Amino acid sequence: MSQPQSLTQLFALDSLLEPEEIAMRDTVRAFAAQRIRPHIAGWFDDSVLPARELAEELGALGVLGMHLEGYGCAGTSATAYGLACLELEAVDSGIRSLVSVQGSLAMFSIHHWGSEEQKQQWLPAMAAGKAIGCFGLTEPDFGSNPAGMRTYAVRDGSDWILNGTKMWITNGSIADVAVVWAQTESGVRGFVVPAGTRGFSAPEIHRKMSLRASVTSELVLDDVRLPASAQLPNAEGLRGPLTALNEARFGIAFGALGAARDCLEIAIDYARTREVFDKPLAAFQLTQAKIADMAVALGTGHLLAYQLGRIKDRGALTPEQISTGKLNNVRVAIAIARQCRTILGANGITLEYPVIRHANNLESVLTYEGTSEMHQLTIGKALTGEAAFR
Numbered sequence: 001m002s003q004p005q006s007l008t009q010l011f012a013l014d015s016l017l018e019p020e021e022i023a024m025r026d027t028v029r030a031f032a033a034q035r036i037r038p039h040i041a042g043w044f045d046d047s048v049l050p051a052r053e054l055a056e057e058l059g060a061l062g063v064l065g066m067h068l069e070g071y072g073c074a075g076t077s078a079t080a081y082g083l084a085c086l087e088l089e090a091v092d093s094g095i096r097s098l099v100s101v102q103g104s105l106a107m108f109s110i111h112h113w114g115s116e117e118q119k120q121q122w123l124p125a126m127a128a129g130k131a132i133g134c135f136g137l138t139e140p141d142f143g144s145n146p147a148g149m150r151t152y153a154v155r156d157g158s159d160w161i162l163n164g165t166k167m168w169i170t171n172g173s174i175a176d177v178a179v180v181w182a183q184t185e186s187g188v189r190g191f192v193v194p195a196g197t198r199g200f201s202a203p204e205i206h207r208k209m210s211l212r213a214s215v216t217s218e219l220v221l222d223d224v225r226l227p228a229s230a231q232l233p234n235a236e237g238l239r240g241p242l243t244a245l246n247e248a249r250f251g252i253a254f255g256a257l258g259a260a261r262d263c264l265e266i267a268i269d270y271a272r273t274r275e276v277f278d279k280p281l282a283a284f285q286l287t288q289a290k291i292a293d294m295a296v297a298l299g300t301g302h303l304l305a306y307q308l309g310r311i312k313d314r315g316a317l318t319p320e321q322i323s324t325g326k327l328n329n330v331r332v333a334i335a336i337a338r339q340c341r342t343i344l345g346a347n348g349i350t351l352e353y354p355v356i357r358h359a360n361n362l363e364s365v366l367t368y369e370g371t372s373e374m375h376q377l378t379i380g381k382a383l384t385g386e387a388a389f390r
Contacts, residue, residue: 004268007261011299016306017079024076025083031061032091040092041351043213047206051098051174051215052132058099059129063088065103068111071123078317079309082254086305090258092354093361094214096251101170102126104247106133109179109190112243113235118192122177134175134202136166136193136219137241143168144374145389146181146188147238151221153182153189160231162191162199162224168368172202172217179232180219181241190232190240199224210364246322249369250312253325254305256333256365257298259358264294266353267340287343294336301329320382323375331372334362 008014014022035057043049058064066074067081081103089096107126110118110133125131142148151164162182172178178193178200193200199222208216232240268291271282281287308325311317337359341348348355366372374389381387 004272007264007295007299007302010295011302013299013302013306016303017083018077021077021080021083024080025087028061028063028084028087029090031057032087032095036088036091036095040095040213041354041357044092044094044357045212045351047208047212049094049098049213049215051171054095054098055102055129055132057129059127063099063103064129065107065111065123065127068103068107068123068127071111071119072127073107073111073123074127077309078250078312079306082251082305082309085251085255086258086261088258089255090262092213092357093255093259093365094211096255096258097170097211097214100248100251100255101135102129102133104251105135105244106171106175106177106179108247109135109232109235109240109244110192113190113232113240114192115229115233117229118232122192126177131176132171132174134169134171134178134217134219135241135244136169136172136178136180137245138166138168140165140167144371146241149181149183149188151180151182153184153191155185156225158228160191160226160228162193162221162226164221166219166221168205169202169217169219170211171215172219173204174215175202178202178219180221187237188240190235191226191230192232193221193224193226193230197224197226210360212360242319245369246317246319249322249326250308250317252365252369253308253322253329256330256362257301257305259362259365260294260298260301260333260336263337263340263355263358264291264298266355267291267294267343270344270347270353281343290339290343294339297332298336301332304328318382320379323370323378326370327372327375327379330362330366334359334366337362 062074063084066076069075085096153160153162176195180191180193201220202217205216271287274281340355
């Protein structure tokens with residue numbers, strides 16, 4: 001039996017990365033393997049996550065808001081951030097979600113649209129993991145169409161009064177601060193809402209079959225009074241939240257590949273050691289055909305993600321390019337997870353192996369930060385010039 005190659009060798013992927021990017025990737029991979037992987041199946045099974053403890057450790061590692069500049073953020077390349085997402089999601093999508101929501105949604109919104117006072121108040125603590133943020137856009141009746149949101153903010157003297165409900169909010173019930181988007185007389189505006197503000201609550205959502213090692217909540221705003229200084233002064237209209245969502249989608253285009261890689265590595269190892277009809281499962285043509293097809297799909301997904309990273313580092317990445325990455329790579333990842341499950345047979349449905357956990361998680365990743373259908377329509381509009389969202 002010859003020594004098998006890795007996906008990295010098959011596609012010579014490391015030749016496309018800078019030394020500092022490889023170093024960051026390897027650092028995050030080692031942290032995830034040592035600190036998270038031994039516990040993640042139990043956390044998933046019990047539907048718990050020591051998020052506050054992990055947030056401080058991830059902050060010390062430098063991955064929270066790592067692609068932002070200043071305020072305690074690492075200021076890395078977009079590609080390095082993507083690689084960190086990939087390594088975290090190779091352990092579990094819930095861990096990558098914690099980091100994505102913190103850095104690409106909550107921190108990015110404050111960093112990009114906030115006042116200097118807001119940045120100084122929140123970003124250093126969030127970069128260190130000492131304060132956790134969440135991002136309130138999706139509502140019970142409005143996901144793909146955020147323009148229809150019913151959360152409303154009205155003026156009362158110099159203050160704002162917010163009323164409404166947000167849904168499927170990662171980090172919501174453990175957050176120290178929520179970035180909440182609401183309709184106003186002059187369009188959609190963003191607000192920084194500290195946890196503990198009177199009228200604000202974040203009940204946790206239970207009985208999930210996906211992203212169980214992740215905190216998911218509602219946000220309820222019942223006559224929440226905020227000072228004028230709570231408004232994000234530079235965010236006007238849906239451009240504010242949609243710009244942040246594109247940051248998160250970029251991370252997902254990398255992250256989903258991590259889940260797929262973990263599934264494929266486990267499936268290959270299993271096939272090499274599992275004997276069927278007196279020889280390894282890996283020695284059968286059908287098994288090798290599955291593995292080859294999955295490796296090609298996964299490798300091309302990496303090439304797409306790396307290309308998007310380079311474009312983003314040049315400051316030229318477009319929304320339709322991000323949609324292409326999210327659509328393709330999440331599709332690839334969930335297909336690989338399901339196919340790997342077939343290689344593991346009945347063992348594929350237990351938490352002794354990570355495959356069914358990844359597959360279940362990817363069902364959420366397929367939907368959040370834009371469903372596949374919405375990304376298809378974004379790409380379709382770019383290619384035809386016709387908007388088909390209605």
